[in-house]
Amino acid sequence: MQASNTPLRAAIAFAVLLTAPSATLHVGAQSATEPSRIAPQSVAEMRSWDTTVDRMTRDGGLKLRQRRDDPMLESRTHERFDQVHKGVRVYGADLSRQLEDGLTMSIFGSVQTQIALDDVTPTLTAADAREAIARESGAELPATYEPELIVLPLEGRFVLAYTGRAFGSEGLYRYFIDARTGAVLRALNDLKSQAAIGGGRGVLGDNKKLSINKVGSTYRAQDVMRPPSLLTFDMKGNLQRTLAFLNGVVTLGPNDLGQDSDNAWSDPAVIDAHAYSGYVYDYFYRRFGRRGLDGADLEVVSLVHPVDRNAVLSQPISIVGLFYVNAFYAGDGVMVFGEGLPASLTLAGRNWNYMAGALDIFAHELAHGVTDFSSQLIYENESGALNEAFSDIIAAGAEFYHQAAGNGPLRAEYLMGEDVVTPGGIRSLANPGDYGDPDHYSRRYVGPQDNGGVHINSTIVSHAYYLAIEGGTNRTSGQSVTGIGFANREQMERVSYRAFTQMMPANATFSVARAATLQAAADLYGAGSNAVRALREAWNAVGVN
Amino acid sequence: MECGGCQLTRALALAAALVETLGLSPVRAQSSNWGAWGANGYISLNGLYDTESRSSDLVTRPEINLEEATITASPETGRKPLYDLTAGGRVRGNLGFGFGVTFGAKTEDAPVRGSIPHPFYFNQPRTLDDSTTLERSDLLVHLAALWLLPVTDRLAVTAFGGPTWFQVKQETITNLTLRETFPFDRIAIDTVERERLTRSRWGYNAGFDVSYYFSRYFGVQGLVRYSNGTVTISTTRAESEPKLGGLHAGGGLRVRY
Numbered sequence: 001m002q003a004s005n006t007p008l009r010a011a012i013a014f015a016v017l018l019t020a021p022s023a024t025l026h027v028g029a030q031s032a033t034e035p036s037r038i039a040p041q042s043v044a045e046m047r048s049w050d051t052t053v054d055r056m057t058r059d060g061g062l063k064l065r066q067r068r069d070d071p072m073l074e075s076r077t078h079e080r081f082d083q084v085h086k087g088v089r090v091y092g093a094d095l096s097r098q099l100e101d102g103l104t105m106s107i108f109g110s111v112q113t114q115i116a117l118d119d120v121t122p123t124l125t126a127a128d129a130r131e132a133i134a135r136e137s138g139a140e141l142p143a144t145y146e147p148e149l150i151v152l153p154l155e156g157r158f159v160l161a162y163t164g165r166a167f168g169s170e171g172l173y174r175y176f177i178d179a180r181t182g183a184v185l186r187a188l189n190d191l192k193s194q195a196a197i198g199g200g201r202g203v204l205g206d207n208k209k210l211s212i213n214k215v216g217s218t219y220r221a222q223d224v225m226r227p228p229s230l231l232t233f234d235m236k237g238n239l240q241r242t243l244a245f246l247n248g249v250v251t252l253g254p255n256d257l258g259q260d261s262d263n264a265w266s267d268p269a270v271i272d273a274h275a276y277s278g279y280v281y282d283y284f285y286r287r288f289g290r291r292g293l294d295g296a297d298l299e300v301v302s303l304v305h306p307v308d309r310n311a312v313l314s315q316p317i318s319i320v321g322l323f324y325v326n327a328f329y330a331g332d333g334v335m336v337f338g339e340g341l342p343a344s345l346t347l348a349g350r351n352w353n354y355m356a357g358a359l360d361i362f363a364h365e366l367a368h369g370v371t372d373f374s375s376q377l378i379y380e381n382e383s384g385a386l387n388e389a390f391s392d393i394i395a396a397g398a399e400f401y402h403q404a405a406g407n408g409p410l411r412a413e414y415l416m417g418e419d420v421v422t423p424g425g426i427r428s429l430a431n432p433g434d435y436g437d438p439d440h441y442s443r444r445y446v447g448p449q450d451n452g453g454v455h456i457n458s459t460i461v462s463h464a465y466y467l468a469i470e471g472g473t474n475r476t477s478g479q480s481v482t483g484i485g486f487a488n489r490e491q492m493e494r495v496s497y498r499a500f501t502q503m504m505p506a507n508a509t510f511s512v513a514r515a516a517t518l519q520a521a522a523d524l525y526g527a528g529s530n531a532v533r534a535l536r537e538a539w540n541a542v543g544v545n
Numbered sequence: 546m547e548c549g550g551c552q553l554t555r556a557l558a559l560a561a562a563l564v565e566t567l568g569l570s571p572v573r574a575q576s577s578n579w580g581a582w583g584a585n586g587y588i589s590l591n592g593l594y595d596t597e598s599r600s601s602d603l604v605t606r607p608e609i610n611l612e613e614a615t616i617t618a619s620p621e622t623g624r625k626p627l628y629d630l631t632a633g634g635r636v637r638g639n640l641g642f643g644f645g646v647t648f649g650a651k652t653e654d655a656p657v658r659g660s661i662p663h664p665f666y667f668n669q670p671r672t673l674d675d676s677t678t679l680e681r682s683d684l685l686v687h688l689a690a691l692w693l694l695p696v697t698d699r700l701a702v703t704a705f706g707g708p709t710w711f712q713v714k715q716e717t718i719t720n721l722t723l724r725e726t727f728p729f730d731r732i733a734i735d736t737v738e739r740e741r742l743t744r745s746r747w748g749y750n751a752g753f754d755v756s757y758y759f760s761r762y763f764g765v766q767g768l769v770r771y772s773n774g775t776v777t778i779s780t781t782r783a784e785s786e787p788k789l790g791g792l793h794a795g796g797g798l799r800v801r802y
């Protein structure tokens with residue numbers, strides 16, 4: 001670390017590394033609200049759960065949320081169910097079922113079997129709850145904002161609550177408001193953040209094509225050639241407008257789009273954001289047959305220049321951590337890419353360029369969107385770490401898909417954000433320990449910071465992914481893995497995609513992830529396949545059973 | 546590569562066979578018999594057919610999606626009917642001087658192959674395999690020395706050879722728009738921008754005819770003429786070297802005067 005700017009750097013480091021939720025109540029695992037986890041180990045057990053699922057669906061205890069045809073295997077479909085109690089969704093209780101020609105192939109999830117809550121009539125209206133969230137977050141919320149009524153398992157009891165997301169001075173949080181008393185039960189940091197940055201000139205000076213919409217004599221950063229609309233907005237450093245948009249107070253119009261008069265674009269952050277938005281869409285489409293974040297070509301909105309880079313020294317720490325040295329998925333297809341720091345400033349001994357300049361960061365954030373529309377992995381503890389791991393797995397996959405393997409700028413490897421956070425990036429799937437992250441379950445972080453270690457512990461999972469492809473020896477366990485080989489990496493990408501988007505429940509643990517990925521590998525490549533063997537060895541090597 | 550000499554040899558062999566078939570064994574010419582010339586010479590009006598199948602690659606390199614595309618159209622330029630007007634006049638003895646004009650035009654399907662840059666990515670061209678129509682016309686002006694061999698009073702064979710001035714008008718593709726949709730892997734031609742290029746050049750011709758007169762003035766003739774030449778069509782956007790002429794065969798009416 002350099003001697004200059006030490007107070008600022010220390011403060012930013014806190015903002016970036018300690019993404020602690022400002023939970024007003026500590027959440028502990030209580031036996032009365034501990035759900036039954038569903039990860040059948042035998043056919044008989046699966047049949048039993050299958051029967052239970054059918055019965056609960058008939059009785060109104062489960063509600064089908066989504067049914068999608070399998071894009072990889074014909075004749076297979078995937079169903080997602082939410083648990084409902086007297087018509088109200090039970091938060092964090094859901095399951096996924098895979099069918100082949102109507103026959104159940106797998107079930108993963110969790111359900112609450114004993115919900116002690118008779119009255120589901122709220123005292124507060126949704127408008128009351130909106131006010132409470134606005135008060136707590138400091139965000140301006142429009143009249144159309146409607147929190148959802150849920151049954152919340154909390155400290156051994158079940159509470160009728162409202163939940164909704166809001167973007168305030170502390171960032172994007174999910175709030176839980178007691179539907180009877182109006183008390184704030186929890187505030188969960190719901191920001192899918194990627195603390196890494198990027199952008200040189202025109203994405204590290206490389207030449208990219210952009211899919212542009214020409215209107216009159218103006219060229220706008222709106223992709224109208226791909227099935228979804230991909231929009232890149234230039235916030236021109238206006239933080240107030242950025243916040244107003246994220247809170248739904250203002251809408252952005254065509255004049256907010258990145259623009260150019262001669263179609264020879266000059267703003268590197270706009271160029272990269274717009275190009276990478278398409279690159280990632282293409283990756284999901286070509287690799288997995290997925291059409292966008294929701295599988296139905298949801299519009300994607302990328303915001304660049306959310307703040308003024310040169311004003312960083314006068315910004316509150318929370319703003320620096322969110323909008324300068326960070327990128328995040330803000331929900332509903334909206335992504336925000338940090339502005340980076342002036343070249344004269346370093347943070348953690350690194351330079352931070354425009355975040356939009358790194359393909360892996362872009363893919364990571366969009367993968368959060370995919371998770372949002374599929375497994376909805378809850379952003380805390382192990383499910384949160386799985387959420388983060390999936391984003392890193394997709395990020396690495398997209399990089400290898402679009403860039404040549406190698407070290408250095410615009411080359412694909414197993415580092416995260418290395419093109420814009422220099423030198424070295426922020427995480428390594430190959431050697432998590434080099435960045436202080438765990439490579440083995442025994443080293444997992446169990447404290448309250450980082451939403452229970454969602455970023456920190458993600459590397460246990462993503463390292464297993466790395467080992468399953470490349471092979472090698474886990475530094476902690478000393479166990480060796482024979483990988484499927486770089487040339488076959490697509491197999492592990494597809495296995496991960498299948499497990500994470502189609503089979504994993506919202507509250508999955510690492511152990512469920514192991515079972516789901518092995519099931520996915522067996523589905524795609526056969527129970528006796530190299531993929532299944534490598535994956536099993538990899539999970540063993542990182543201590544997840 | 547075509548073999549011009551072979552074509553000529555083939556043409557002469559064909560003519561010989563024709564003469565044989567008609568039972569017209571050439572009789573040794575008598576130096577006093579110039580009846581075949583008439584008083585001064587002859588004019589013939591012919592319908593010919595360009596017997597060769599011949600295509601030339603017309604290459605265009607327009608900029609598409611910020612990169613250079615390569616588009617190659619290969620129209621069939623042979624195998625077409627031609628109109629021909631030929632005149633000959635006696636100079637001295639069996640020798641004479643000939644003049645001919647041949648014209649032909651056609652519009653035909655041309656296979657179009659291309660390497661078309663991807664809209665989103667550099668260095669990831671797509672393959673185009675489609676067709677379009679291109680128009681082409683040929684004007685040939687022949688000058689020739691003639692050697693006329695009377696067989697009987699009614700029948701004569703003429704051999705000739707000399708320079709030919711070729712003028713070719715060739716439509717080329719300058720650019721095109723594509724029918725394509727996400728993910729832009731498969732492409733087809735939507736519209737074609739064309740340009741007509743005119744080029745001319747000297748080449749040569751050689752051949753023979755066989756004429757038969759019904760009366761003092763009027764007769765019919767069979768004509769075989771081989772001509773050859775090439776032009777280079779090269780602009781900033783297109784390049785090609787179409788082959789000109791070919792083996793033209795046919796017949797028509799002949800009048801001597």
Ligand SMILES: [Zn+2]
Pocket residue numbers: 192193194364368388391
């Ligand atoms: Zn993330």
